[in-house]
Amino acid sequence: MIRVENLSKSVGVDRIPILRDIRFDMQQGEMIAVVGSSGSGKSMLLKCLAMKEKWDSGSFTVDGIDILKEGWSGKQKIRREWAYLEQNPQLYPRKTALKNVLIGRFGQTPLWRMATGMVRSDDYMGAMDHLEGLGLLDKAHQTAEKMSGGEKQRVAIARALAHGAKVVLADEPVIGLDPHTADAVLETLRKLCEEERATIITVLPIELAEKHASRIWGIAEGRIVFDIRGRRLTQQEKNQI
Numbered sequence: 001m002i003r004v005e006n007l008s009k010s011v012g013v014d015r016i017p018i019l020r021d022i023r024f025d026m027q028q029g030e031m032i033a034v035v036g037s038s039g040s041g042k043s044m045l046l047k048c049l050a051m052k053e054k055w056d057s058g059s060f061t062v063d064g065i066d067i068l069k070e071g072w073s074g075k076q077k078i079r080r081e082w083a084y085l086e087q088n089p090q091l092y093p094r095k096t097a098l099k100n101v102l103i104g105r106f107g108q109t110p111l112w113r114m115a116t117g118m119v120r121s122d123d124y125m126g127a128m129d130h131l132e133g134l135g136l137l138d139k140a141h142q143t144a145e146k147m148s149g150g151e152k153q154r155v156a157i158a159r160a161l162a163h164g165a166k167v168v169l170a171d172e173p174v175i176g177l178d179p180h181t182a183d184a185v186l187e188t189l190r191k192l193c194e195e196e197r198a199t200i201i202t203v204l205p206i207e208l209a210e211k212h213a214s215r216i217w218g219i220a221e222g223r224i225v226f227d228i229r230g231r232r233l234t235q236q237e238k239n240q241i
Contacts, residue, residue, distance in 0.1 A: 007058035033209030036219035050084035083160035093145035101127040130158040170202040186212040
């Protein structure tokens with residue numbers, strides 16, 4: 001179980017509040033969509049959960065471990081077991097999609113593998129399976145620098161899946177994709193939750209959140225104003241965000 005209590009975050013010299021008293025519990029296998037207007041704090045929430053931003057206050061418990069009190073080792077646990085997918089994914093531009101998936105992010109892969117490029121056949125086949133599931137089989141041997149933004153985002157998702165991320169934090173992972181491809185990507189993530197018991201937290205437009213998420217958080221002015229099971233939002237709920 002994952003529990004966050006009283007997460008607050010301010011920025012700038014004037015300490016402008018971005019997140020205010022965020023609290024929630026999460027279970028394995030949930031696909032949580034975060035919805036809200038621009039500037040509501042959605043992206044900052046994901047960055048704080050990925051330990052890419054320092055918290056002003058709050059507690060963060062994962063599998064019974066108080067992450068913030070553990071210091072460096074707590075951050076390492078998150079970096080090993082969680083994947084953060086930003087809007088502009090950081091890939092190795094001159095490596096192929098397949099190599100990017102196999103190598104993974106810094107900290108995921110042993111240094112000897114990064115240096116030699118050696119992989120097991122099972123790893124190779126697993127990476128190809130994830131690329132195929134995301135509609136990228138024909139791009140497996142194309143370098144990242146030649147890919148569109150949407151293709152890079154799908155490579156980043158394949159990389160997270162191939163390296164066994166327990167939690168995936170995805171900031172608008174289907175932005176720029178056509179509706180059919182966006183649905184396919186989100187269905188792949190939903191299947192990961194159902195079959196592998198991974199947890200997904202993703203920033204999505206309302207219509208995609210309603211269609212794919214098992215749970216929806218509405219954020220306004222840095223607060224979670226509603227936390228509901230996945231369904232169509234009422235007009236009153238939409239007005240809150």
